[in-house]
Amino acid sequence: MTTIISPSLLSCDFMNIETELKHFDSAKDIWFHLDIMDGHFVPNMTFGNPIIKMISKISNHPLDAHFMVTNPDFYIETLKDVPIHNFTFHYEATSTPLELIKEAKMHYPSVGISIKPGTPFDKLSEEVLSEIDLLLVMSVEPGFGGQSFIEGTWEKLEQIRVKKLANKFDFMVQVDGGVGSANASQLIEAGCNNLVAGSFVFKGGPDQYLNNIELLRG
Ligand code: DX5
Numbered sequence: 336m337t338t339i340i341s342p343s344l345l346s347c348d349f350m351n352i353e354t355e356l357k358h359f360d361s362a363k364d365i366w367f368h369l370d371i372m373d374g375h376f377v378p379n380m381t382f383g384n385p386i387i388k389m390i391s392k393i394s395n396h397p398l399d400a401h402f403m404v405t406n407p408d409f410y411i412e413t414l415k416d417v418p419i420h421n422f423t424f425h426y427e428a429t430s431t432p433l434e435l436i437k438e439a440k441m442h443y444p445s446v447g448i449s450i451k452p453g454t455p456f457d458k459l460s461e462e463v464l465s466e467i468d469l470l471l472v473m474s475v476e477p478g479f480g481g482q483s484f485i486e487g488t489w490e491k492l493e494q495i496r497v498k499k500l501a502n503k504f505d506f507m508v509q510v511d512g513g514v515g516s517a518n519a520s521q522l523i524e525a526g527c528n529n530l531v532a533g534s535f536v537f538k539g540g541p542d543q544y545l546n547n548i549e550l551l552r553g
């Protein structure tokens with residue numbers, strides 16, 4: 336199965352976002368990863384609905400929205416007419432993950448749940464695992480791009496691989512934070528089929544973006 340690469344737009348030049356996105360027009364199997372931070376769930380703040388809507392109008396690739404917010408229900412409801420391909424919210428932000436997943440699935444083709452580095456994988460119930468389309472494993476503390484990959488992620492990925500196999504779960508495994516060519520092939524071997532990368536994809540200027548993506552596919 337092809338590995339999807341999700342360039343995190345957190346690392347792009349926001350003043351020229353339309354031009355930035357155009358550099359990816361000929362790329363295959365990529366999603367644009369949007370990091371929505373509310374200044375509460377994480378200390379940092381990025382952008383909200385108006386900007387998401389504008390990006391959806393100029394994007395030629397599926398949108399992968401990662402909500403680092405305390406109130407995912409608000410976004411599920413208010414963005415339902417926006418063509419977001421994958422809608423991911425954090426397990427830590429809700430006491431009713433299953434209900435939220437079911438609600439989100441009514442509006443978005445793919446729904447993901449994310450766990451922070453300190454959240455054990457076994458917190459996710461089998462009902463949740465059977466409903467989701469994607470599991471986002473944070474390999475850095477959410478909030479900022481450009482951090483180093485947390486090594487404890489490997490053990491979590493192994494637990495996920497074993498559980499997926501044993502239960503025949505078919506959710507995609509996405510890893511986010513500190514991903515680059517130094518760990519990409521090992522991540523794919525460990526069962527990740529979607530790699531989010533911000534600083535790695537956007538380094539070296541626009542001429543390098545597509546090449547950087549290929550480097551991640553190994
Ligand atoms: C962090 C975000 C990531 C981040 C990744 O909270 O979820 O998507 O942009 O950035 P890099 O690839 O630079 O670690």
Ligand code: ZN
Pocket residue numbers: 343368369370401511531
């Ligand atoms: Zn992210």
